[in-house]
Amino acid sequence: MEPGVHFMDGNTACAEGAIAAGCTFFAGYPITPASEILERIANRFPEIHGSYLQMEDELASITAILGASWAGRKAMTATSGPGFSLMMENYGLGLMTETPCVIANVMRGGPSTGLPTKVAQGDVMQTRWGTHGDVGVIVLVPSSPQEMFDLTIEAFNMSEKYRLPVIVLSDEMVSHMTEKVEIPPKEELNIIDRKKPKDPPSEFLPFCPDEDLVPPMANAGEGYSVHVTGLTHDEEGHPSVDEKTQNRLVTRLIDKIRKNADDILKYDEYKTDDADMIIVAYGSVYRAATEAVDMARDQGYKVGLLRPITIWPFPEERIYDLARNGTKTFLVAEINFGQIVFEVERCTAGSAKTYLAPKMGGSIHTPEEIMERIVAINQEKIPDFKE
Amino acid sequence: MMKQEIRFSGFGGQGIILMGHILGKAGVLDGKDVTLTKSYGPEARGGACSTDIIISNSRINYPQVRNPDVLISMSQSALDTYLPTLDDDGILIIDTGLVETERESIGLPATKIAEEEIGLRMVANIVMLGYFAAKTGYVGKDAMKDAIESLVPSGTEEKNINAFEIGYRWGKK
Numbered sequence: 191m192e193p194g195v196h197f198m199d200g201n202t203a204c205a206e207g208a209i210a211a212g213c214t215f216f217a218g219y220p221i222t223p224a225s226e227i228l229e230r231i232a233n234r235f236p237e238i239h240g241s242y243l244q245m246e247d248e249l250a251s252i253t254a255i256l257g258a259s260w261a262g263r264k265a266m267t268a269t270s271g272p273g274f275s276l277m278m279e280n281y282g283l284g285l286m287t288e289t290p291c292v293i294a295n296v297m298r299g300g301p302s303t304g305l306p307t308k309v310a311q312g313d314v315m316q317t318r319w320g321t322h323g324d325v326g327v328i329v330l331v332p333s334s335p336q337e338m339f340d341l342t343i344e345a346f347n348m349s350e351k352y353r354l355p356v357i358v359l360s361d362e363m364v365s366h367m368t369e370k371v372e373i374p375p376k377e378e379l380n381i382i383d384r385k386k387p388k389d390p391p392s393e394f395l396p397f398c399p400d401e402d403l404v405p406p407m408a409n410a411g412e413g414y415s416v417h418v419t420g421l422t423h424d425e426e427g428h429p430s431v432d433e434k435t436q437n438r439l440v441t442r443l444i445d446k447i448r449k450n451a452d453d454i455l456k457y458d459e460y461k462t463d464d465a466d467m468i469i470v471a472y473g474s475v476y477r478a479a480t481e482a483v484d485m486a487r488d489q490g491y492k493v494g495l496l497r498p499i500t501i502w503p504f505p506e507e508r509i510y511d512l513a514r515n516g517t518k519t520f521l522v523a524e525i526n527f528g529q530i531v532f533e534v535e536r537c538t539a540g541s542a543k544t545y546l547a548p549k550m551g552g553s554i555h556t557p558e559e560i561m562e563r564i565v566a567i568n569q570e571k572i573p574d575f576k577e
Numbered sequence: 578m579m580k581q582e583i584r585f586s587g588f589g590g591q592g593i594i595l596m597g598h599i600l601g602k603a604g605v606l607d608g609k610d611v612t613l614t615k616s617y618g619p620e621a622r623g624g625a626c627s628t629d630i631i632i633s634n635s636r637i638n639y640p641q642v643r644n645p646d647v648l649i650s651m652s653q654s655a656l657d658t659y660l661p662t663l664d665d666d667g668i669l670i671i672d673t674g675l676v677e678t679e680r681e682s683i684g685l686p687a688t689k690i691a692e693e694e695i696g697l698r699m700v701a702n703i704v705m706l707g708y709f710a711a712k713t714g715y716v717g718k719d720a721m722k723d724a725i726e727s728l729v730p731s732g733t734e735e736k737n738i739n740a741f742e743i744g745y746r747w748g749k750k
Contacts, residue, residue: 197602197611367640368598368613370605480638557639 191234193375200365201226201268203335204294204358205234207342208266210379213292214240215263217254219247219273222306223362224296227268248273252280255291256355260418262409264346268294271313272303275320282321283420284355285443288397288405290384292345297361297473299551309362310551311473311525317357318502324440326447328454329357329502331472335369341499347382348454352446353404359501361525363474363554387414397439398425403446447503456499457508461487465494467519467564468512470534472498474554475523482523482560491564501530509537521563523547523555545572580633581715582642586659587651589626592702595728596649597628599706603716603724604632612640625658632715649709650676651687651702670709672701683712685747695740703729703737704744711748718745 191206198206205227208216216231218224228244235242241258245251248269255265269277274295284291299305300312313320317329328348330341342358349356385406387394396416399405405425408414421429422436447454461483462468471479476497486493496512498505509520520542522531527548535544547563549555566572583600587593597613604611612631629642648663649670650656656676663669671678674686685708691701703725710721722738729737 195605197598197605197613363614363640366614368601368611369637370611474640477638477640554641556641556643 191373193373196371196373197368198335198339198371199226199368200332200335200338200360201296202230203338203371204268204342204360204365205230206371206373207339208292208346209234209238209240210339210373210376210381211264211343211346212381212383213264213266213346214238215255215258215265216240216267217243217245217251217258217265218267218269219245219251221248221270221273223298223365224268224270224273224294226365227294227296231266248276249280252277252284252293256280256284256287256289259289259291260410260416262411264290264292264350266292266294266346268296270296270298270306271300274313274316278316278320281355282323282325285321285325285327286323286420287418288353288407288443289355289418290346290349290353290407291355292342292349292358293355294342294358294360296365297359305551307362308552309474309525309554311361311475311529312551313359314501314524314526314529317359324444326354326444327357327502328352328354328447328500329359330456331359331499331501332364333473333476333497334364335367335371338364339371339373343379343381347380350382350384351404352450352454353384353407354446359473361473391415395425396427397423399442399446403442403449451503454500455503455505457505458495458497458499460495460497462494462496462512462517464492465517466492467521467567468494468496468517469521469523469560469564470496470498470509470530471523472501472530475525475549478555478557479523479560481557482564485557485561486564491568493564498530504530504533504537506533506537509534510539510541513538513541517542519543519545519567521545521547521560521567523549523560523563525549525551525554580631580635580637581647581713582645583630583632583647583649583715584627584642584645584659584662585630585649585651586625586627586655587702588624588654591651592699593626593651594628596702596706597630599703599721599724599728600630600632600709600716602728603720604630606720606723607716609634609716610637612637614640614642625652625655627655627659647709647713649705651705652676668713670705670712672705684708685744687744690743690747691740694743695736697736697740700737700740703740704747707741707744707746708748709744710741711745
């Protein structure tokens with residue numbers, strides 16, 4: 191894609207971000223509202239000698255990208271709720287086998303097949319806990335086509351750096367809106383590739399981490415003997431189903447994200463300096479919340495906004511600090527009946543009250559709806575979240 | 578101009594979505610911030626369909642159009658559906674050959690002009706865009722023409738530019 195200013199929808203920008211990051215393998219199954227990602231990739235990959243596979247379903251799609259990643263490709267799939275649910279098992283396989291890849295999940299109204307053409311934010315906790323077992327995850331939440339481009343590149347970078355499937359958690363509104371997207375020249379992009387082994391094949395331990403807790407990765411065909419399994423495995427990669435190996439491996443998989451959180455974590459703040467109340471909003475709702483903050487300020491309410499860009503890891507320390515230093519109230523606006531609100535409430539550790547501005551799938555909150563909630567909370571007309 | 582919200586409406590097949598993309602791209606070429614949203618699903622096929630555009634000199638936050646400043650209607654069913662959303666002070670632009678309304682409006686017989694002067698009914702949307710550009714001045718004429726050239730099917734550029742110019746002249750009358 192030539193550098194410069196384009197007018198592009200979110201899904202197209204996501205596909206272009208993937209290509210800019212070096213993605214050359216894509217396997218997927220079309221689903222509204224993610225299909226334009228697949229269409230764009232299918233159109234563009236012949237130009238860059240990429241491999242696009244339309245699979246029989248989403249189970250096959252994610253499994254194919256895990257395999258492609260082990261063959262040395264940067265690989266991706268894209269889906270929405272129903273397909274994302276099908277991917278949960280092998281999302282776990284990717285996390286367990288430390289396989290770099292990217293999954294774009296464009297949220298639509300659920301549960302089940304729900305509202306295919308309309309926006310929702312019901313999959314947030316699924317990205318964190320949807321697969322079985324204890325996992326550390328990275329999930330990025332864009333709020334514009336420009337961020338679909340930027341954060342898809344970031345997702346590939348994080349997946350390569352920390353060796354795990356990284357999720358780009360979009361929503362129907364962000365994916366289907368068309369806006370200005372600036373594509374920088376190739377040489378200005380920061381592209382990260384996976385670490386390669388320094389040891390010769392005879393001495394290489396494929397799951398022995400460096401100091402950053404991430405093991406270097408040998409691709410298939412590079413002369414290294416690599417065994418990859420979803421079973422609990424030792425540093426040689428062989429199944430070792432004992433308590434000690436489990437403790438060592440899973441602790442590292444979680445610490446790999448937790449101890450590197452400063453490098454991974456991203457969030458924005460708006461007018462939080464003197465705020466009594468802070469709205470927490472992400473994805474498309476963040477844009478309505480920004481306007482609500484301005485409306486509230488005009489009416490004399492000291493309201494600010496905290497917007498997680500990585501929803502996982504979550505900006506938990508920042509919320510804890512804000513709650514301890516003057517913020518009396520948090521208001522979480524999300525298109526569901528409460529997911530991130532639990533996380534915010536936990537992070538305040540009882541130092542602030544937490545409220546929810548819920549919304550059912552179908553449309554994003556209007557700034558006025560959020561404003562009404564701000565006024566109602568100030569007049570103590572609605573119970574706090576726990577009640 | 579600070580921020581303008583525009584809703585293009587008509588029936589499926591009239592190129593309503595393309596009108597939005599042309600105006601949006603022209604706005605971006607003119608250095609403005611633009612957000613385009615459109616309806617998806619069965620409601621966007623046939624019947625009344627619409628494309629919404631916000632054009633602003635500053636960053637656009639809330640992305641949806643609720644009460645547009647300008648409503649363009651290319652069919653009666655689209656007018657009947659979307660007229661209630663038009664801002665009280667808003668401008669209504671209609672294809673006067675296809676749409677009747679008692680509300681104050683401006684317009685031109687875009688489809689008739691496309692048929693009679695270009696010999697191609699399907700460029701009625703571009704005739705209308707020319708008229709819209711002349712009447713509102715939200716986006717520069719050159720940017721509009723650049724956007725048309727880059728977005729219409731190759732080989733049809735000349736006919737589309739011609740359609741735009743005709744509509745633009747009607748708007749300047």
